Amino acid sequence: MSAATQTRPPSVADGKRQKRPRGRRVWPLVLVGVLVLALIGGLVWLVGFSSVLAAHQVQVSGLKTLTRAEVTVKAGVPLGVPLARQDLSAVAGRIATFPQAENVVVERSWPNTVSITVTERTPVFAVRYANLYVLVDKHGIPYLTVSKRPSDLPLAAASQDDRASLTEIAVVSRELTKKLRDQVVTIRADSPYALVLVLDSGVEIAWGTSDQSALKGQVALALLKQDPKSIDVSAPHNPAVR
Secondary structure: OOOOOOOOOOOHHHHHHHOOOOHHHHHHHHHHHHHHHHHHHHHHHHHHOOOOOEOOEEEEEOOOOOOHHHHHHHHOOOOOOEHHHOOHHHHHHHHOOOOOEEEEEEEEEOOOEEEEEEEEOOEEEEEEEOOEEEEEEOOOOEEEEEOOOOOOOOEEEOOOOOHHHHHHHHHHHHHOOHHHHOOEEEEEEEEOOEEEEEEOOOOEEEEEOOOOHHHHHHHHHHHHOOOOOEEEOOOOOOOEEO
């Protein structure tokens, strides 16, 4: 048996189907890439260089003794500069040079505001030097000199360089109830371990250290009802009255 085979030679049409122009597949990718780059460039310009998102105002909050004007001047925020390029750390650092400033937070508030929040130190007692008074905060840090002592602050008899005593006095001052605090004229630090509270009645309360100050305050108030000359609550579970 014989078999006959026939093979058709490739035609020009077949060649066109096998080889497609590369240009038609590449140009859409190039176009997409160009559009993406243009979009990124536009966003960079909008955020970092245009006036659309620039700082137009400064907002300040949390102030007690400082004024908005002096904080704004100290902050030195360059208005007209885009928010993205504002050096927030530098702004916070300048404001932190105020002795009253305990903590400073500076944030971008889009689209056009730099927000500054200042937490001021809270004085818990004052130390007298000559005719001036140094305010001391709850951490025992002396931070501001004033000419007049705030009437609601007890006076401490201690050196402003004696940080150990100042820290102990600060703890006691924080723990005092209003009822006892209103009677305290002076907190004397014979040493960091031997504090004495002098009341407006002349009664002296030997306090010892700042440990268990809340309990010591409760015991002292109870013993004051006995009209004593002096009280010792340095060991609050075994107090003494004289």
